[in-house]
Amino acid sequence: MISIAYLSLVCIAAALFVVATALPLAPSHAWWVRAWDFPRVQLLILGVIVLFSAIFLAPVWKWAIVVPVLAGCIYQAIRILPYTPLMPTEMTLLDRDDSGSQVVILASNVEEPNDRYDDVAQQIREVDPDILFLMETDQTWYDQLEKGVTAYPNVVTELRNNYYGLIFATRLKVHAAHVTYLTPDDTPTLFAELETDAGNRFRFIGLHPRPPVPGNSTDDRDAQIIFSARFAREQDMPVIAVGDFNDAAWSDTSRRFKHVGGYVDPRVGRGMIASFDAKSRLLRAPIDQFYATPDIGVVEFRRGPAVGSDHFPMISRIELDPEKVRGANKAPSEMPQDELDELDRIVGEYRKTLDPDHLPDFK
Structure with a gap:
């Protein structure tokens, strides 16, 4: 009984x-x-x-x-x-080569109170990324990593002690790179327009909106995610978006981000590759995202070893040569024109409420 x-x-x-x-x-x-x-x-x-x-x-x-x-x-x-591996992939892995059209990206939320600076510095040396995007960086983090960061010819920083600082560094040719504020909640987004050694131009978005925790609704987070997708698609140019989205890959906001930007995801059909919480095996979810337009190929996408943060670093290698990428990715479904027009209208109205000095200047 x-x-x-x-x-x-x-x-x-x-x-x-x-x-x-x-x-x-x-x-x-x-x-x-x-x-x-x-x-x-x-x-x-x-x-x-x-x-x-x-x-x-x-x-x-x-x-x-x-x-x-x-x-x-x-x-x-x-x-x-x-x-999960039970579904077909959206991005076929391409072969690695050194022709100058491939780019290595290291995106890592280092967790501001984390003091394992040497581990992060060592990882930067080992990965040797063409693009380095670090989140939750304050002045202390910059000072500790200065030698490795300043080895890059192009560096953009927004150092804060409120868990929303960032460091962006690249050895690629830079046509534009600046911090943008897409929402009134004062969390920065990094927009850049870059060019590979082989002459392939593309756009890079680095995101780190606020998480849904006590005191934070997701209004600004969701707006930042969606509007960044649309702002970057104002031209027909390849776009990659990475960072700690503080939003799971399967959420409605992340799925809409993919739809709005016309992105594909290397996780689909491969596994969730959970990035948070690195300190707990029981509470992990894929919240450090990698999205790319179908004209960008993926050669490698993996989780790096733990460096003391509550997030695992995410390491990717992408291909920008259109001939090599052609046919490698599943074409995303297109937004109906009326839905696209309405979204453009909303984005246009929303854009008027933001500080024009901090908006992307992409034409």
């Missing part, structure tokens, strides 16, 4: 699972709603445990629990499925 304690425990777990699964469906930017976009894998595991636990309950309780929990498990599995 099943005890009251066992029944109560299963009911509480089932209620938690159902509520946590349903909350992100609400059109709300409240942090306590959007935070449930992250642990979909963990919730799916909880749901499966509840299903097995419900087998031992009396029929009246069993079916009252199994039906909603099973529905929730199916929904969570559908959201996660693209980020």
Whole structure:
């Protein structure tokens, strides 16, 4: 006979699972709603445990629990499925070569209080990236990494002690590179227009919006993600967007970012390659993103070793030669023209509310 304690425990777990699964469906930017976009894998595991636990309950309780929990498990599995090897890839890995059209990128949220400066410096030396994008950097971080950073001919910094500083450094030819503020919440975004040694021009976006935590809704985060996608697509030029989005790859905002920018994702069909939390195996999700337009190929995309931060560094190698990239990526679905026009209108109105001195000057 099943005890009251066992029944109560299963009911509480089932209620938690159902509520946590349903909350992100609400059109709300409240942090306590959007935070449930992250642990979909963990919730799916909880749901499966509840299903097995419900087998031992009396029929009246069993079916009252199994039906909603099973529905929730199916929904969570559908959201996660693209980020597993069970689905076809969006980006075919290309061969590595040294013709000058490939670019190595190291993007790392170093976590401001982290003091393992030597580990980060060593990783920069080992990866030797053409583009270095560091987040959560303050003056101390810059001072500790100055030797490695200033070895690059082009450096842009926005050093802060509020967890939203950044360092951008590159050895590529720079046509434009500056910090931009896309939202009133005072979190910087890096926009750059670069050129490879082989003469291939492309745009780079480095993002690090605020996370959904107490005191932060996701209004500004979502706006920053979406508007950066549209601003960068004002010309027909390859675009890559990387950084700590503070948003899981399977969230509605990330999926809309892909749709708006016409991006593809190397995680699709390969695995979630979870980047956060590097300090906990139980609470990991893919929130450090890599998105590229289909005219950019991917040669390598991987997670680097831990360097003391709560984020793993993300390392990628991309191909910009259009002949080599042709046919390598799945073409994303196009936005209907009326939806695109409406989005352009909204972006145009929103842009008027921002400081023009800090906006991208791409034409």
